[in-house]
Every structure is written in C-alpha cells, then in structure tokens.
Amino acid sequence: xxxxxxxxxxxxxxxxxxxxxxxLMLDQGIHVEGINFFTGFCVEGHTHAVRxxxxxxxxxxxxxxxxxxxxxxxxxxxxxxxxxxVVLNPRHGYGAHLNPCLDCKAFMIGQARSWIEQHGFDFIxxxxxxxxxxxxxxxxxxxxxxxxxxxxDRLLRPLSxxxxxxxxxxxxxxxDRERLLxxxxxxxxxxxxxxxxxxxxxxxPSGGCCFLTDxxxxxxxxxxxxxxxxxxxxxxxxxxxxxxRHLRPHxxxxxxxxxEEGENRFLEGYRHRFTHLWALEHxxxxxxxxxxxxxxxxxxxxxxxxxxxxxRCEARVRVAVSEPGGTVGERDxxxxxxHALATDWYL
Amino acid sequence: xxxxxxxxxxxxxxxxxSAAIAHVAAGDTLTVRCTDPGALHDIPAWCRLEGHEVVxxxxxxxxxxxxxxxAGGRK
Numbered sequence: 001x002x003x004x005x006x007x008x009x010x011x012x013x014x015x016x017x018x019x020x021x022x023x024l025m026l027d028q029g030i031h032v033e034g035i036n037f038f039t040g041f042c043v044e045g046h047t048h049a050v051r052x053x054x055x056x057x058x059x060x061x062x063x064x065x066x067x068x069x070x071x072x073x074x075x076x077x078x079x080x081x082x083x084x085x086v087v088l089n090p091r092h093g094y095g096a097h098l099n100p101c102l103d104c105k106a107f108m109i110g111q112a113r114s115w116i117e118q119h120g121f122d123f124i125x126x127x128x129x130x131x132x133x134x135x136x137x138x139x140x141x142x143x144x145x146x147x148x149x150x151x152x153d154r155l156l157r158p159l160s161x162x163x164x165x166x167x168x169x170x171x172x173x174x175x176d177r178e179r180l181l182x183x184x185x186x187x188x189x190x191x192x193x194x195x196x197x198x199x200x201x202x203x204x205p206s207g208g209c210c211f212l213t214d215x216x217x218x219x220x221x222x223x224x225x226x227x228x229x230x231x232x233x234x235x236x237x238x239x240x241x242x243x244x245r246h247l248r249p250h251x252x253x254x255x256x257x258x259x260e261e262g263e264n265r266f267l268e269g270y271r272h273r274f275t276h277l278w279a280l281e282h283x284x285x286x287x288x289x290x291x292x293x294x295x296x297x298x299x300x301x302x303x304x305x306x307x308x309x310x311x312r313c314e315a316r317v318r319v320a321v322s323e324p325g326g327t328v329g330e331r332d333x334x335x336x337x338x339h340a341l342a343t344d345w346y347l
Numbered sequence: 348x349x350x351x352x353x354x355x356x357x358x359x360x361x362x363x364x365s366a367a368i369a370h371v372a373a374g375d376t377l378t379v380r381c382t383d384p385g386a387l388h389d390i391p392a393w394c395r396l397e398g399h400e401v402v403x404x405x406x407x408x409x410x411x412x413x414x415x416x417x418a419g420g421r422k
Contacts, residue, residue: 038358060385061357064392073396076358076365239356265382265410269354 005031006174007121008156009112012036012074013209014062016191016202017127017159022070023198024158025125028175032125034074035115036063037108039083040238041211062203069200079111080235087212088231092135097218099210101135102144109149116154123154123169130160130184159183159191211242220246220347227254227291236270240288243267246347249300253291254347257308273324277305280318280330284309299333306335352381353411360386361393364416368399371418376402379414390414397421
C-alpha cells in the first residue's frame, strides 16, 4: 500500500506551523518527508550552545526534533552557495534589515520543486499562514511565491487552505480539502491548541529563524561589505559574524574577541586563516584580527585584547601575536583603559 | 571511515555525516570528530530517523567530541 500513497515534501523549519502542516498530511495518509534548507543564516540553539555559559539553551536542531515527533525522514540540504544571490540581489527587496523574505521563500520552494522532480514526489507542503508575515505570507504574495518558485498549484498550504484557491492535490482528491484548515493572521492560539491536542513539543515562536532579520547581525554584515568595498561573503564570514564581540577600532581592521571558553574554542578553528592574539600570562580571550594593521594598529589590537582578559588592571601585559603561517611574536602593552574603548567600535 | 567536522556549527555536521555515510557499507562504521556540543543531540537524532546506529560517543581530553556510527542499510 505504501507504494500507492501520494508523496509530499514538507518544508520543515522546526517551528510549530510546519510541524502541524506535516501532521495534517500524515493524518490523510500521505507519505510525508521533511526538507530543511541550510542557508548559513539559520538561527539554531547551537549558535548559542557554542557559549558554554549558556547551558540553559536548548541545543537540539528543531527541524530534526520535529521530524522525530512526526516519525518522518528529514533531508537537510546545504544551499548556501545558491542562496548568495538571494541575499545579494533580492528581486523584491529587503524587509526591515537584510532579510529578503519573499525572494527567500520563492527560492526555497523552488529548491523543493527541483527536489520533488528528482525524487518522484507529488507536491510541496508548507506551514505558511495567510497574513502571518508581512512580506511573504500575504494574499498578494502567495501567488508570487507559487509562480516564481515554479511550484504553481503543486504547492499546498494546509493551514490556510480554505482561504486559498484549491490546489492540484485538493482537486485531484489526493487530500481532502475539508480536513484542512482556514487559519489566518498572527494569532497563534489555534496552532498552540492543535499542538497541545497532538502532544507536540515545539520551539517557541519568537525572534524568527534567520539572522538576516536581526538588526545587530545585519549591521555586522553591512560593515563586512563596507570594509571590503564590495558585497560578497563566504561561509566562514557569516559563521564568524555569529560569534564573539566584534570591534572595529580602525577602518582597516577589526577584532573578533571570544566572550568565553566555548567561543574561544570555536575561534581557534580559524587560527590558520587570521592573525590571532592572546595574553600570555593572564586568562583571557582569543582575538582574531581581520584586515590590515600597521605597527600602531597592532599595538592597539593587543591593548584591546589585554583589556578583555584578567590582566586588564595590570600595568603591562604580554600579548602573543600569531600569524596565519605560524610565526609567533609577542608585544608588551598597557591594557586599554575602559574609557578609551570607544562605544562606536562595537559592531 | 573518519570524518572531521570540527568547528562546524549545526546543521553542518549532520550534512557532512549524511554525505559521508552514503559511502559506508551497511554494518561498517563512520567516526565523526566534532566540536559543536549540539552534535551530541543532532547526529544521534538524525541516525534514528535514517536507521543508523550510534555505537559510541565520547569526549576527548582535547574537548573534541567523537561519535561512532554503524551504517544501516538505507542510503
């Protein structure tokens, strides 16, 4: 019988809506698998878990947790390279920060369309709710996403289906439209009630799932582009923007300073790429230096590194300076006094 | 087979494991070395969904996390 079932891929974000959308399909006997796209900007508990002082944070991948609760396979697909064009050249522009939500949704559903064509699946399901998001989940933008993704009427939004034209799975009787829902707006009480009825655990709906919606992150990304004189990024760039304090004390260079042991350890992975600094005789952070420094700039970088270590009250601190090639030197500096740490250095 | 997934954050270790285990015969093992503490949750979760078995997890003195996976039959 399994082979006779219609097959749907669900864009499983790890949030409540896609979890419920998948469950509605399972309830109708559809063969369901999940797909989750890694853009490089995804917010997960792990980003916080790097910090060992934040053990209270949930460190699981929420999409995997959703899939486990549903008992379905989950395909996590790395789309980071193809996603760059979405971030850099969004046809429909950005939201409040650098979030290209409408282009992003069309891109992801377009990726899902390619996936179902390659894997012999019948349709695509999302947890989108009409009116829930200001850019991508409006009555006028739902058709844009369906059209630009190429999914057309193979795209089913079960949570708002009653408010939308019937799609191919509904018209063909693969799913019973009467057993779908007519949710709309930002009120999530119906979803929370459903989750309770199903006994689901889910990530709390807050803060969004993408760093591009985060004002501080967007500011750091814009600073990166400005410092390079061009809008481009690679994997390591966008990972490092999630970690540590970022200070730009001079237009030509910036420092990424670990805030605690876990971040220092993460930054250690980048020692082969960047000049890095640490205090030799005091506990303190590892600092990565990005950009070009002259002698005065290197002294300043060392003084800042010393400022964030336990030698901050000492008259002098010895700071190691290691080049990416492995050459290690050291400098004897006075830790930068607190009043000299300009607030506009912080990114 | 060994896989170095150090300094990768979620979900990259899972993506790398997914790609690597496709080349591991059923019954053979893949040993993953990673640093993201979340991998201790995610890689076993992914293995449960895919029918692979985690036979050992340990933390090395260096802090690296080692996860040994026995490949199941599904690719």
